[in-house]
Amino acid sequence: MDFTISPELEDLRQRIAAFVESEIIPREADPASWDAHENIALPALAELRAKARAAGLWCLQLKPETGGLGVGRVGMAVCYEEMNRSIFGPVVFNSAAPDDGNMMVLEAVATPDQKRRWLAPIVAGEVRSAFAMTEPHPGGGSDPTMIRTRAEKQADGSWKLYGRKWFITGAEEAVHLIVIARTSDDPRRGLTAFLFHRDQPGWEIVRRIPIMGPEEHGGHCEIAFDGLRVAAEDVLMGEGDGFKVTQIRLGPARLTHCMRWLGLAKRSVEIARAYAATREGFGIRLADRESIQLKLGRTAMAIEIGRLLVMKAAWELDRGGQARKEVSMAKVQAANTLHEAADMAIQINGARGYSKDTVLEWIYRYARQARLVDGADEVHQMVLNRFLDKEGDAFWRWPVAGA
The missing domain is CATH 1.10.540.10 (Acyl-CoA dehydrogenase/oxidase, N-terminal domain)
Known part of the structure; x- marks a missing residue:
């Protein structure tokens, strides 16, 4: 490329x-x-x-x-x-x-009507939104086949939803929400995606879950459905297409996380370099110490590896591929790089880095979630191993023009 x-x-x-x-x-x-x-x-x-x-x-x-x-x-x-x-x-x-x-x-x-009613207000910045998929045990987390929230079809073609979701990012501020619920026991077509508005009855926010790090607007909430009615025209794609919706959404969304995390990793290096350039100890600048140079060089390399993986995945998506393998690699690399970059920067800054005098401690607490959200490291490594089992040496193939 x-x-x-x-x-x-x-x-x-x-x-x-x-x-x-x-x-x-x-x-x-x-x-x-x-x-x-x-x-x-x-x-x-x-x-x-x-x-x-x-x-x-x-x-x-x-x-x-x-x-x-x-x-x-x-x-x-x-x-x-x-x-x-x-x-x-x-x-x-x-x-x-x-x-x-x-x-x-x-x-x-989305259909043209759904785009007008549900998408356009988010694009305009008039409302915020949420995506409700993850459930408490024994429901679905990284494995959507375990989803237990159910939707029951009514005589008029509408649906009623029952169940529980948690760690739903932004739910407290969201006006437009998408929820994934079970509509049959079919292993491939048993899930359906529904659109609903905050003011519709039949659901509630049980709690805003306190977390270790700083929060997005609207927090990470546990929500319960007890007869939420969704009209037939507010089914996204079609009945049984919920798994497709999750795949279409989560692949690019995982990659955008990686893009943003690399920006924060670079900011961490920026703060570390600026401090090392001016701070002296025992008669020598930190930046002149080989141990500091090794930390910064190693982190810079890790960030560049992440950027290359993100670019390859982005390129694959732009040319029409699903990039599942590429996104998983980028996700693991970028998440771990962010955590390591923030930790390195705090170490170089010492007590200053641990304080709130810089944004490093914010980034450090935020970074820990990166290895969990949108699939834990281990899930993506298992995905990669499945590709390795299936493809063998072709796992590392180069795409051939015209093939």
């Missing part, structure tokens, strides 16, 4: 970088910009979102006809990494999870 990018994409990257530097990063140092859950406060977010839209930096992941910039997956890899130089970055550009993945799946599979 060709790793050069177009002048237009480079211009967009530079504009995003300048916006992050001048408009977003200064907000990290302002206590008034933070909410109670250690994310950007909604008034500050609204102000920055208006500026991002005015600057033409809005929803770049979507097609122009949907309201985006149509940069493709490779373009997203370039730009998302730049956005997440700031811990507040992606949500400002309407490119943060879970809205990001929800918009992309709705753009891909």
Whole structure:
């Protein structure tokens, strides 16, 4: 593949970088910009979102006809990494999870009427959204075949939902939600995706689950369904297509996580290098110590490996492939690299890194979830082993032009 990018994409990257530097990063140092859950406060977010839209930096992941910039997956890899130089970055550009993945799946599979009613308000920044799949034991987690939340078809063609979900990101702020429920025992076509509005009766947020790290807007919630009625026209794709919906959504969404994590990993290195360049101990700068140089060099290499894996997966998606193998590799590499980069940066900064004088401790706590969300490391490694068993030496094949 060709790793050069177009002048237009480079211009967009530079504009995003300048916006992050001048408009977003200064907000990290302002206590008034933070909410109670250690994310950007909604008034500050609204102000920055208006500026991002005015600057033409809005929803770049979507097609122009949907309201985006149509940069493709490779373009997203370039730009998302730049956005997440700031811990507040992606949500400002309407490119943060879970809205990001929800918009992309709705753009891909929703009917024109569903796009008008359910997608357009998210694109416009009028509402937030959530994707409800994960369940408490013995329900489905990484294995969607274990999903127990059920939908019962009514005589008029509508559905009633019963069951429980948890760790549903953004649920407390979400207005538009997608839920995956069981509609039959068919092993391949037993799940269906449904769209519903926050104000519909028959469901509730049981609790906002306290977590180790900072939270996305709307937290990570446990929710219960007790007869939520969903109209037939609010089934996404079709009855029995729920597993397809999850695959269409989760592959690209996992990759966008990786893009953003690499941006935070680079920010960690940036903070570490700046401190090492000025801090002296025992008559020598930290940056001149071989042990520090080894840490920084190793982390820089790990980030570049992650970038290459992300780019290969993005390229495969852009050319129409599913990139399951490539996304799994990128997911494991980027998640672990983020955690290692934050840990390394804290070590170099010493007590300063452990304090709240920098964003490193925020990134460190946030980073630990990366190895769990959208499939734990071990799940993706099992996926890769299945490909290895199936493909043998062809696991490492190069695509052949015209084949």
